[in-house]
Amino acid sequence: DAPTIETDVLVVGAGPAGLTLAALLAAEGVDAITVTRYPGTAHSPRAHITNQRTMEVFRDLGIEDDVRAVATPNELMGNNVWATSFADKEIARLLTWGSGDERRTDYDLASPSAMCNIPQHILEPVLHRAAADRGADLRFSTELVAIGQDDDGVTATVRHRDTGAEQTIRAKYAVGADGGRSTVAEELGFEMDGEMGLGAAVNVWLEADLTAYTAHRPGTLYWMCQPGNDYWVGSGTWICVKPWTEWVMLFMYDPSQGEPDLSEEAVVARARTTIGDPDVPITIKNISKWQINHVVARSYQQGRVFLAGDAAHRHPPANGLGTNTSIQDSFNLGWKLAHVLQGKAGPELLDTYDTERRPVGKQVVDRAMQSVRDMLPISQALGFAPEQTAEDGWRALDELFAPGADGEERRRSLDAAVALQNYQFNCHGVELDQRYASAAVTDDGTPWPAPERDPELYHHPTTHPGARLPHAWLEHDGATVSTLDLVGHGRFTVLTGIGGEPWADAAAKAAADLGVAVDVRVLGHHCEHDDVLARWVTLREIDDTGALLVRPDHHIAWRAPRLADDPAADLTAALRTALRHA
Numbered sequence: 001d002a003p004t005i006e007t008d009v010l011v012v013g014a015g016p017a018g019l020t021l022a023a024l025l026a027a028e029g030v031d032a033i034t035v036t037r038y039p040g041t042a043h044s045p046r047a048h049i050t051n052q053r054t055m056e057v058f059r060d061l062g063i064e065d066d067v068r069a070v071a072t073p074n075e076l077m078g079n080n081v082w083a084t085s086f087a088d089k090e091i092a093r094l095l096t097w098g099s100g101d102e103r104r105t106d107y108d109l110a111s112p113s114a115m116c117n118i119p120q121h122i123l124e125p126v127l128h129r130a131a132a133d134r135g136a137d138l139r140f141s142t143e144l145v146a147i148g149q150d151d152d153g154v155t156a157t158v159r160h161r162d163t164g165a166e167q168t169i170r171a172k173y174a175v176g177a178d179g180g181r182s183t184v185a186e187e188l189g190f191e192m193d194g195e196m197g198l199g200a201a202v203n204v205w206l207e208a209d210l211t212a213y214t215a216h217r218p219g220t221l222y223w224m225c226q227p228g229n230d231y232w233v234g235s236g237t238w239i240c241v242k243p244w245t246e247w248v249m250l251f252m253y254d255p256s257q258g259e260p261d262l263s264e265e266a267v268v269a270r271a272r273t274t275i276g277d278p279d280v281p282i283t284i285k286n287i288s289k290w291q292i293n294h295v296v297a298r299s300y301q302q303g304r305v306f307l308a309g310d311a312a313h314r315h316p317p318a319n320g321l322g323t324n325t326s327i328q329d330s331f332n333l334g335w336k337l338a339h340v341l342q343g344k345a346g347p348e349l350l351d352t353y354d355t356e357r358r359p360v361g362k363q364v365v366d367r368a369m370q371s372v373r374d375m376l377p378i379s380q381a382l383g384f385a386p387e388q389t390a391e392d393g394w395r396a397l398d399e400l401f402a403p404g405a406d407g408e409e410r411r412r413s414l415d416a417a418v419a420l421q422n423y424q425f426n427c428h429g430v431e432l433d434q435r436y437a438s439a440a441v442t443d444d445g446t447p448w449p450a451p452e453r454d455p456e457l458y459h460h461p462t463t464h465p466g467a468r469l470p471h472a473w474l475e476h477d478g479a480t481v482s483t484l485d486l487v488g489h490g491r492f493t494v495l496t497g498i499g500g501e502p503w504a505d506a507a508a509k510a511a512a513d514l515g516v517a518v519d520v521r522v523l524g525h526h527c528e529h530d531d532v533l534a535r536w537v538t539l540r541e542i543d544d545t546g547a548l549l550v551r552p553d554h555h556i557a558w559r560a561p562r563l564a565d566d567p568a569a570d571l572t573a574a575l576r577t578a579l580r581h582a
């Protein structure tokens, strides 16, 4: 028998969640092994919308430019088009993902990083390289078949798919980042709340040059609505994989009516109908089926084992939150595992992963499901109904654009139905405002600022403990840097301003007492980090002499409104809490 392998962390799965975690742990020098069932990274496009918060994680890892180099930029993501086919009548359009005039400033002000469109088969190799470059131990074709734990560790059995040989891995902790059919969750009996199999979908990845129909209205999603189909996604939703020649055509089906005909002939016929131009050559690259689920794990942790990504939360692609939430889970868990394993934090710090991330998972799953339901008003405004003949459907569509009171009323309904889609496509608050309340965050007793605008649609920056550090551009050594560039990279950081210099000594003392590195940055006019635009001063919600203690994941652990009587005592107490230090 092969000898047992010992490691500190076993990561199961090398999708977006597992690869990100592998890279983060490797960057911190943590002894970890990542195993994954398949011989390589994702072989098809799958998820693709990559939001600002995820790009901030990539920026922290130093791979934002690598991702951007192979992604479709935000400028080409904007137009969300509803039409009867590419070549035929356009029904409605919405500018999405912060790219419209009304929302662009909101997005630009909120983050140093722009959203992009990067399909999973292109993103994963970048993440893989980032992990490998940082020294991660990644093992492909290595499947987890059994896992159990005791008080001291986790014991896993993996099978090498090439040889069939089995091997035991003994780890201090394990993370199930093994996707929607998680073996880890199943083996350990993690309970899930919600429902699986709420709908079934097919992804058809294909090549078709649609430049003539898309270059003037560049976008990510094109919804083809033809009568005779009452599903929310209509007859076929086209997702841009590569402008404007590679696509995923997604369509829903009802499994109770039997499985769809997925022969090349049938799929090409559907593609032709939704393109509306018989002369466009079509090459099918891959066909896959997937399910709509709406579940969140009742707990993300059982003893020494954690769930991250789809293993913990499964939801429809609406709002594009699948990979984003998975990557952000890993950003919360990575530094905690590193600090605990390096003896810099108490093991209870790991309990805060569930406390902090599960509410986010629940919110994301519920939002995605609501966004699916919110697409029905579009079908209704178009006059589509179940059991309707195609002829009646086309007539209803003609009436939508006809003169007269009826048409006017229906056009108003359509406009309202399209505006509702902002909750799916410009949902900036949900994308960015993840806030944590846990035993590792020192609440300062102040209320969270009341939102000035709809909290789902709009980002509300705040430095309230538990919030993500707000972004402001600063000048440093002649270069423009974000507040977010001053924090993170696996370390704690204290941010203060003019007259707050005593916090530097306090941070040095706290760091020495607790054996953890704490950086100090001074922000303000003519400071090391010059608030030349006076933007930071409008966001920080503390005086010049106050301080923020920011965690490695950019979230604020504690704040002092002004210089304290005993800065070292206060900061040491806050850091002790943030680390759940004994």
Ligand code: FDA
Pocket: 012, 013, 014, 015, 016, 017, 018, 035, 036, 037, 038, 046, 047, 048, 120, 142, 143, 144, 145, 177, 178, 179, 180, 181, 182, 183, 203, 288, 289, 290, 308, 309, 310, 311, 316, 317, 318, 320, 321, 322, 323, 326
């Ligand atoms: P992910 O599923 O990506 O990765 C799981 C990893 O675990 C894989 O590396 C796998 O090999 C490994 N693994 C599984 N079992 C294992 C075992 N027993 N032992 C070892 N390794 C194991 N989302 C979205 O927002 N928009 C979309 O359009 C789509 N489309 C889509 C299409 C298809 C076909 C699928 C399958 C999924 C989607 N999704 C999607 C969902 C999206 O892909 C998903 O949210 C993320 O990939 C989740 O990332 P994770 O890293 O959590 O799991």
